[in-house]
Amino acid sequence: MAYLKRFLYLSAILIFATTAAMTIYFGKETFHVTEIAAGKTDPKHTFHFVLIPEELDNEYWSLVEEGAQDAAAEHGVSLEFLGPKQANIDEHLKTIDMAIAGQVDGLLTQGIVDQEFTPLLNKAVEKGIPVVTIDTDAPNSERSVYIGTDxxxxxxxxxxxxxxxxxxxxxxxxxxxxxxxxxxxxxxxxxxxxxxxxxxxxxxxxxxxxxxxxxxxxxxxxxxxxxxxxxxxxxxxxxxxxxxxxxxxxxxxxxxxxxxxxxxxxxxxxxxxxxxxxxxxxQYPYQMGYKGVETLLQIKKGLSPEPIQHTDTAIIREYDLPLTPGKPEGAQQ
The missing domain is CATH 3.40.50.2300 (Response regulator)
Incomplete structure (x- = not known):
């Protein structure tokens, strides 16, 4: 009987320890908590921006991120790419709210149709976090700039x-x-x-x-x-x-x-x-990401960039192929 109690006691401790470890691990994976998000900004970086797309597992948004990361590297900015792996409005909103709580220096995100979305963007602005919408606008919010396709x-x-x-x-x-x-x-x-x-x-x-x-x-x-x-x-x-x-x-x-x-x-x-x-x-998603970071930097420097900035749009047919080498012209959305 004593052996059984001791076994159950040790099992309970093991289960608790395992659960705690998994909670910490998956919590970190869900929001990618970093030293920067915790306020320990790398002195090499002037600002900490966050790009939050509709979904991470998407070729279109990978190109947006590529442009944003290139601009961030060029200007000495830290950029995190966070959000739901697959389209999920609740996760999208939660990630924005957590970025606000983390007191980031700027927010890039896709506009979505949701009654909670506009108030959340306004909350970011009220806390001094400039917002730039990418790809899809949120014109009724207090966002500073929209960058994307017309x-x-x-x-x-x-x-x-x-x-x-x-x-x-x-x-x-x-x-x-x-x-x-x-x-x-x-x-x-x-x-x-x-x-x-x-x-x-x-x-x-x-x-x-x-x-x-x-x-x-x-x-x-x-x-x-x-x-x-x-x-x-x-x-x-x-x-x-x-x-x-x-x-x-x-x-x-x-x-x-x-x-x-x-x-x-x-x-x-x-x-x-x-x-x-x-x-x-x-469409030109790379251009959207690159201009997004540069526009947030302009805002942080006290400038007032144009509130609507349309990126390039074109039609291609068979005779236009292969596409011009360089950054990918478009992907998915």
Whole structure:
């Protein structure tokens, strides 16, 4: 009996110690607590900035981070890249709140549609932390600057490209990453405004992919089943064009269906080379990250940069490939 009690006592201590160790480890991994965040700023660094994206596991945001890290290294700034691995609004908000509590010197983050998001950005500003939104704006907040694509203009360019590249009647299926995301809605509206003067171009419907390849495949397949006359697609997020291309090839509709997508993922470029995707909208996420850090530095120095700073946008087709060597032009969002 005494042996059993001693065994249970030792087991309890071991379980407690293991749990405590795991809590400390995973807590550190979740928020990447560093000496800088704890107030022990490296004397080599003038400021501590944090970049918080929609999701870390995303090629598009990796390019944003690359630009931001390059600018940070050039200017002697410490930059942390924190946030949810996969898109999660609660984790996004929690990371911003923890960055505020850590009294960082500047905050770069993607604007999101959430009733708690704007008050949280305002909280950062109230505590003296300047905020720059990247890729997607939060215009009703107290953020200092928005840096990113003019999403309406990007959609408008996509509509103009379809008009230039096609002849005769076109029935278009629009697949958008999200019905709620402001930047996705702007990309759709710009496209609709560009084609509205063309009676030969009709929009069959809009479907949502939830920014997943599986969602885009499902939506494209449904379009082909529901609209036999469909002969054109517009995808407003990077995986949409890829999903459309896969279904077009599977149903042997490639070559008879015009597809314009978004961004320049390697798979998208392969489909452009094959002729399954005819064109794609190019964004410049590296430029967004680089300008984001430089803009926060300007604010910290007491300057007042332009509140809206649009990065470059373009359309590429097969004859534009290969892309110009250098920093990657675009990726995913």
């Amino acid at each position: 999403n309406y203009y990007a959609g408008f360019l996509a509509g103009k490209a379809l008009m230039a590249d096609t002849k005769g009647p076109q029935t278009v299926g629009i697949i958008t990453g999200s019905f709620e995301a402001s930047h996705q809605k702007l990309r759709v509206q710009g496209f609709l405004d560009a084609i509205k003067s063309q009676s030969r171009i009709k929009v069959a419907a809009q479907k949502e992919s939830n920014i997943t390849k599986a969602g885009a495949v499902k939506a494209a397949y449904e379009f082909f089943q529901e609209y036999p006359e469909l002969n054109a697609f517009y995808g407003t997020s990077a995986l949409d064009g890829i999903g459309i291309a896969q279904v077009a090839e599977y149903l042997k509709k490639d070559g008879r269906t015009y597809v314009i997508g978004f961004d320049t993922l390697p798979e998208t470029l392969k489909y452009i080379e094959k002729g399954t995707i005819q064109a794609t909208v190019v």
